[in-house]
Amino acid sequence: xxxxxxxxxxxxxxxxxxxxxxxxxxxxxxxxxxxxxxxxxxxxxxxxxxxxxxxxxxxxxxxxxxxxxxxxxxxxxxxxxxxxxxxxxxxxxxxxxxxxxxxxxxxxxxxxxxxxxxxxxxxxxxxxxxxxxxxxxxxxxxxxxxxxxxxxxxxxxxxxxxxxxxxxxxxxxxxxxxxxxxxxxxxxxxxxxxxxxxxxxxxxxxxxxxxxxxxxxxxxxxxxxxxxxxxxxxxxxxxxxxxxxxxxxxxxxxxxxxxxxxxxxxxxxxxxxxxxxxxxxxxxxxxx
Numbered sequence: 001x002x003x004x005x006x007x008x009x010x011x012x013x014x015x016x017x018x019x020x021x022x023x024x025x026x027x028x029x030x031x032x033x034x035x036x037x038x039x040x041x042x043x044x045x046x047x048x049x050x051x052x053x054x055x056x057x058x059x060x061x062x063x064x065x066x067x068x069x070x071x072x073x074x075x076x077x078x079x080x081x082x083x084x085x086x087x088x089x090x091x092x093x094x095x096x097x098x099x100x101x102x103x104x105x106x107x108x109x110x111x112x113x114x115x116x117x118x119x120x121x122x123x124x125x126x127x128x129x130x131x132x133x134x135x136x137x138x139x140x141x142x143x144x145x146x147x148x149x150x151x152x153x154x155x156x157x158x159x160x161x162x163x164x165x166x167x168x169x170x171x172x173x174x175x176x177x178x179x180x181x182x183x184x185x186x187x188x189x190x191x192x193x194x195x196x197x198x199x200x201x202x203x204x205x206x207x208x209x210x211x212x213x214x215x216x217x218x219x220x221x222x223x224x225x226x227x228x229x230x231x232x233x234x235x236x237x238x239x240x241x242x243x244x245x246x247x248x249x250x251x252x253x254x255x256x257x258x259x260x261x262x263x264x265x266x267x268x269x270x271x272x273x274x275x276x277x278x279x280x281x282x283x284x285x286x287x288x
Contacts, residue, residue: 001133006251008134012144014247016206019147020220021227022154022239023198029233030171030191032091033083036098039221040105041071041196045203046212047113053120053207060120060207061146067200075196079189087188102217109214117211143205148240150201154194155236167191222263226270232280241281 024038048070049063058066078101086093126138158164166187169177178184210216223246231242246266253265273280 002255003252004132004134006255007248008131008136010248010251011244012136012140012247013251014244015144015147016202016209016243017223017227017247018151018240018243019198019202019205021224021231021243022151022236023195023202024221024224025228025231025233025235025239026154026167026198027192027195028228029235030167031083031087031094031188033087033094033098033192034091035192035195036095036102036221037078037105038195038199038224039217039219040102040109040214041075041199042203042206042220043109043212043214043217044074044105045071045200046207046210047109047203048200049204049207050118050120050212059122060204061142063207064146064150064201064204067204068197069200071200071203072193072197075199076189076193078196079192080185083192084185084188087185106214106217113214115213115215117213119211120207122208139208143209147202147205150198150205151236151240154198157194158236163187163190167194219263222266226266229270229273229278229280235280238280245281 020042023041024035027033027035027038045067048067049058049060052058052063052066053060082097082101083094086097122139126142128138129136129141158168166177166182167190169180169182170184170187170191174184177187206220227239227242227246229242230245231238231240246269249269250262250265254262257265
């Protein structure tokens with residue numbers, strides 16, 4: 001049945017969307033920084049995976065670690081060197097700063113890698129999973145499972161580690177956290193770095209699903225925006241719910257309206273949610 005196939009496609013896509021958005025949601029929810037760099041961070045993670053595959057023969061799934069490490073270091077440097085200087089400024093200032101930094105990073109990738117689309121072509125792709133009338137490509141299914149694993153890993157990090165608890169404390173009340181001995185500037189940098197790390201790891205996963213080009217950064221950033229509005233800011237479960245919801249809606253909507261309208265459907269949903277429930281499905285009303 002076609003509807004079961006559409007549901008399966010939507011769930012697989014939604015798991016990847018959750019991983020795309022969770023780092024963006026963390027930075028926005030904790031630091032109140034709308035990180036326009038996020039899409040370019042994902043693309044850079046895809047390039048790390050691509051070149052490790054092309055020149056070292058490393059499978060993109062095994063490149064998750066190196067991509068995450070590179071983006072963690074870059075994110076920490078960006079936050080500590082630039083954003084921490086204006087972290088208490090109005091959100092428009094940090095938005096403009098990340099927009100300018102995104103222009104620099106995206107154009108640097110265009111110069112270094114060109115705008116040509118590249119693709120990781122695996123010699124031995126994983127076999128497809130067939131469940132009655134439903135067929136799911138093995139590589140996409142594995143990418144979704146790993147994406148959900150990354151999302152769950154971030155959830156456990158925030159709940160179980162001292163750094164995670166400090167991040168949550170800063171989100172709730174940065175002044176009180178500072179009085180309790182939390183080094184707020186350092187936690188700000190770590191939070192931004194963790195968001196960049198999630199973007200890099202997700203980029204490695206997406207390298208076997210999407211063609212790789214700096215031109216894709218706006219696509220990934222747009223998906224992150226929609227998922228955050230759907231699920232709620234600063235919430236890992238919210239990113240998961242929002243990602244799955246968007247994936248399923250796009251799958252069925254694309255079938256009904258045509259795949260060329262998927263982006264229109266996403267941003268139409270974004271506008272609807274902003275009017276009806278701006279806090280998102282799991283977001284808290286009144287949080288700023």
